Amino acid sequence: MIGRIRGTLVHKQPPDILVEVAGVGYELQVPMTTLFQLPSLGTEVTLVTHFAVREDAQQLYGFIDERDRGLFRQLIRVSGVGPKLALTILSGMDATSFARCVQQGDISSLVALPGVGKKTAERLLVEMRDKLKGWLEEMGDDSASAGIAPTPRPTDKIADAEGALIALGYKPAEASRAVAAVNDDSVENSEELIRRALKSMVAG
Secondary structure, eight states, X not given: OOOEXXXXXXXXXXXXXXXXXXXXXXXXXXXXXXXXTOOOTTSEEEEEEEEEEOSSOEEXXXXXXXXXXXXXXXXXXXXXXOHHHHHHHHHHSOHHHHHHHHHHTOHHHHHTSTTOOHHHHHHHHHHHHTTTTTHHHHHOSOGGGOOOOOOOOSSOHHHHHHHHHHHTTOOXXXXXXXXXXXXXXXXXXXXXXXXXXXXXHHHO
């Protein structure tokens, strides 16, 4: 089991990153809430991880802190929720926001996420309610704002943003519309564009 990884961040292509440790490059998938808090390329980064093994694949998932990994592990125990959907949920909202949705029975915010239908949202509310008791008090409401501002990189931010949203489960047309709706001259990089597009889609 790989529980933590520390090394140099050498590549970011949402939702995938590459971390080099002692000459070995580890590919990880991370939720957008983690990606927004990553440092610039070439900088050392430490992530807690979840290693998933299936008959046809092995995948390493990375998280900025224990709370997000803990929620990810709780989510994949829910019937009908696999790692990909759990990653999508954590990309659309941070752990505190998800706990608040569950506490308030907010189905509409959950079904706004790709792959989360009404039945899945209802199942999440029922099965996660007891598991998340006390999370809001323990986490506080500032966990979503402690990120490090992403460093701009010279790539096609629109293509990167659309590709990241499609990888999370949004249809190409949905991704294109969402990115176009929030893109303006104030957006400096693809990470910020993804953040705005996700916020607009979840808000409906």
